[in-house]
Amino acid sequence: MRRHKVLLIIADGLGDRQVKALGNRTPLEAADKPNIRSLLRSSLVGLMNPISPGVVPGSDTSHLAIFGLDPRKYYSGRGSFEALGSGVELAEGDVSFRGNFATVDSDLRVVDRRAGRNIEEAEDLVRELNSKIGEINGVKVRFYKGTEHRVSVVISGEGLSDKVSDTDPHEVGLKVKESKPLEESQEAARTADLLNKLTRRIYEVLSSSEANKLRVQRNKPPANIVLLRGAAKYKELPKLRDYTGLNAAAVSATPLIKGICKAIGMEVITPKGATGGIDTNYDAKANAVIDFLKSDKYDLVFLHIKATDAASHDGKAEEKVRAIEKIDYVIGRILDNYSSELVIAFTGDHATPVELKEHAGDPVPFFLYVPENIIPDGVSDFNEREARKGTIRISGLDVMNILLNYSNRATKYGA
Amino acid sequence: MRRHKVLLIIADGLGDRQVKALGNRTPLEAADKPNIRSLLRSSLVGLMNPISPGVVPGSDTSHLAIFGLDPRKYYSGRGSFEALGSGVELAEGDVSFRGNFATVDSDLRVVDRRAGRNIEEAEDLVRELNSKIGEINGVKVRFYKGTEHRVSVVISGEGLSDKVSDTDPHEVGLKVKESKPLEESQEAARTADLLNKLTRRIYEVLSSSEANKLRVQRNKPPANIVLLRGAAKYKELPKLRDYTGLNAAAVSATPLIKGICKAIGMEVITPKGATGGIDTNYDAKANAVIDFLKSDKYDLVFLHIKATDAASHDGKAEEKVRAIEKIDYVIGRILDNYSSELVIAFTGDHATPVELKEHAGDPVPFFLYVPENIIPDGVSDFNEREARKGTIRISGLDVMNILLNYSNRATKYGA
Structure with missing residues (x-):
């Protein structure tokens, strides 16, 4: 079985609840996402608790967990990451x-x-x-x-x-x-x-x-x-390459997230015009991802989008919907410009419900596109409501193992 | 977003299996529960393993877990709690x-x-x-x-x-x-x-x-x-207020449970006529809960009902059904007499199947009513069979985190 490259996309604060201004839909439900929907034909879908059920994650603790490092062991504050x-x-x-x-x-x-x-x-x-x-x-x-x-x-x-x-x-x-x-x-x-x-x-x-x-x-x-x-x-963290075998590159404009990526040994780039806001240059981000995917040097490319969280903290439901639609656009750009088969995971690092304007401990929708021979979950759309019908029930610490498994890159634990 | 008060109701030994004398229904399936059913319109529903799958809990270890203290670390026997x-x-x-x-x-x-x-x-x-x-x-x-x-x-x-x-x-x-x-x-x-x-x-x-x-x-x-x-x-336990920020009051007639509540710093009351048996004074218990909810002093009110477990140990299926119907009555009394919005969780501390007459390690049905903007699980009744259709899959140690999250009282872990 061939090894695939992996694209991991995290939309900060993606998860949400029913929003009155959106007719009791969530931003993910309200957003038009043709590219994401087309990936569901061969995807596993479900819910992820970034830390554990009900625990309200910071972006730092949840990213650590998603990158496979238990924050209860490795987290010692945001300061060094921001530096x-x-x-x-x-x-x-x-x-x-x-x-x-x-x-x-x-x-x-x-x-x-x-x-x-x-x-x-x-x-x-x-x-x-x-x-x-x-x-x-x-x-x-x-x-x-x-x-x-x-x-x-x-x-x-x-x-x-x-x-x-x-x-x-x-x-x-x-x-x-x-x-x-x-x-x-x-x-x-x-x-x-x-x-x-x-x-x-x-x-x-x-x-x-x-x-x-x-x-x-x-x-x-x-x-x-x-x-x-x-x-x-500063406490040195284990390097992603050492504990997963993956050479990874990150595309992000947010100092906290860039710092975490650097701390675990990722190559990090902030493309020109990437701001972390709704006005970020999505084409530049897509191009940076495509370049990393095309490079022989990287097995995993990580794309972080801050705009979803920023819109949530401001209580701007429509802006969050637009940010999600832009992410869908970025995914389309990538699929159009990178022709090899690819494992793609998309999720949030936590929920930031727009009506709450704060992080919440709700589970976050998660999907994993696998290019071949999995039994897809057959979920019709990707959002908080539909994700409940899928088979995925994981915590943040499971994500790297799942990516390794479905990209045929995992190492057996035991004999 | 407003903080809500929390009502946590634990029916001792609530979980059960199919009972022949009830036409292969569980006591929860056989019980008429109009008030509980009405709460399901805005509830998350599912299953809780008080300790971990298959582990048969005592009432003491499971209550510790539900109150957020890992019994493997904090439990040192029932004796001090009973005293x-x-x-x-x-x-x-x-x-x-x-x-x-x-x-x-x-x-x-x-x-x-x-x-x-x-x-x-x-x-x-x-x-x-x-x-x-x-x-x-x-x-x-x-x-x-x-x-x-x-x-x-x-x-x-x-x-x-x-x-x-x-x-x-x-x-x-x-x-x-x-x-x-x-x-x-x-x-x-x-x-x-x-x-x-x-x-x-x-x-x-x-x-x-x-x-x-x-x-x-x-x-x-x-x-x-x-x-x-x-x-x-006696080993002093951490106080609930210190590790959750919640000021809590408990209504219980069972010395073991009262002792655990006192040990973690709760205010504990046993209303007149509350006996821990099927003949307990349910109105007095409801009134005590209502008084605590109306008091400015408490954020969390905990109601413990022993009658379900007592009936199970005696193998009395019909009595367990009646005890559950009485709990539904108590919930109705509370809803009629406390008008503010409220997060309500209802579960058992373990299963005590009436045909087994002993505690069992089965998962226990759990529901969480949240007054606003969650996506409800859309489950039509609350029992062992329907609970499987909901999204909740938690262990006892998750309960406090979930209550804090959905009452908008959680503290962020990280930045």
Whole structure:
């Protein structure tokens, strides 16, 4: 039996309940999905509990589970994933922080939490910080430019902790906070002390920076401090290739998801124009998927679409319907442009009912298209109601095993 | 989305198999249940394995699981729960015993294991024991009056063990037994020694008691010993409020169940006339539930009905049918008198098939009424046969998560 490539599509927050504005249909029921419907002729269909029945998943815990890693064992917060997804390089034990360029007075009292927001000089400022602050107390310090006023900070060394409080006071008019240890360990005390020294050093470097002098001359607030929050210690995760044998590539525009994919060793790409919103460039995403599928390097291609979840959080039922129809369009593009046989799974990482505007612990519809010789479930459409008639009843942790099995890539457990 | 209150109803031993005397229907199939049937219009329905498929649950292990505590981790015997449910106060490490007032001769040979059974002087005798035996070997000893000839005994102190044998010989004509350690620990040896001293001390106090002298004058057997059995060491359980955020109240007449509810921090009430039998006062139970639901203090109200299990153990199919119809009546009373929207779950803690007269490991029917926007399972009746057509396939440990999810009270796991 030939091995197939696998395409896994996760629409964030896909699952839903009956929506009054849609005539008591769910967005999946209301959406026109000709390409998805045509795949059902050779599909298994059903419901997936991303974590376990009733548990309300975050996108991070559910993606970990779907990628085969039990979050109860491997999850240690979103922080490191977001850093990785924003382009930060992390190694085991590194502690990362989300940072803001901000404006403080000479008492270190916050005048503007974002230093005017759009900081043209950010790249120069980050370069200056990196060249002048190589280390503090023997601990390596790195700065990474983010979007607008954002900057990530990573400290690397032995015996660091993420159990430390923020230096960001989260309010204008307050002084930059002393970081304090949040547990009674030597590591936490040492890290908090280091952060406080680092904060003073950042202020020295930025206060005397040429870029800031120019900003002041141009009547812009100086970006003379970096406020730190959300400490996260990076724990290396097992690599997908090692525990499944699959070489995988991901197409996503969402830093949290990109970070998880990177953490398990996937190749990650964000195509031009992919935004994570309803206005994302679906053609660019489809093209990126097609390129990965055509490449000899990858067995599994993962496509993440954020627009469904974004519409749900905004309570916009029609927008969620349109996002689903766009996904159907993307699937059509892929089927038209990749001619080899392919196993395709489509599901959500959790439900985000549009009337609830929050994640929910409902099971999520799941289908698995297998190109040959399975007994199809014979379900006529793909949605919350029809999925109940199919045979699939799985949890997130089962997904990788099912993909391996039906793509003829699984390794026998036992003899 | 609004948070709803939750009503959880467990009919003990509800699940059943085809019963010949009911024309090969189950008691749930034979029972007329108009109120339950009306709730199915907006319900998810299915099957629950209280522990895991095929495992025959006790009422204690299954209730623990349904309340979200894995019995494989938290269960350490029924003894402490029964003591708590009978009004005994327990703290971590206390060892409780079930006791009988009994009659022994001067050789401590048992003449009557229940000292004539109905002991009018029990309250006086217990008071005398508590005033004259405050402690033994520096270990605090307390006596609690139970029903008829029953008395609970609690010893409190460091380093006690429940791995000790009974002093109750369980047979007339035998001598009161020496308690022996059941494992080779210092704690067990120390506790057995203490029990033997305690037994002699009880005999001394009761032999010289005025109440017993009066009993002998009236030709009643003296209650001159307390036979001890069923040592149980109390281990504090996590509190429901801490691990779910729910403030909960329970309505139950069964000491074992009341004890579990108390152990996880629920408010527990046994309404007047509630007996745990088929003759229990259903109106009083309904009223207690309604009062709890109307109180601002509680998010979850738990109603336990024992009559279904009692009828099953007696092999009385018609009585089980009547008990189920009474539960339907109670649900109707509640719906008529509590007008706010409410999430309602109804299930059993295990099956007790009336033809088997014992607990069984079959899955138990489960339904969950959700007042708004779910896709109902469209099941026409609630029983073992119809429940298979619904989507719910859960284990007991999932129940709390599902209740939290559909009452909009869950906390997200992850980001």
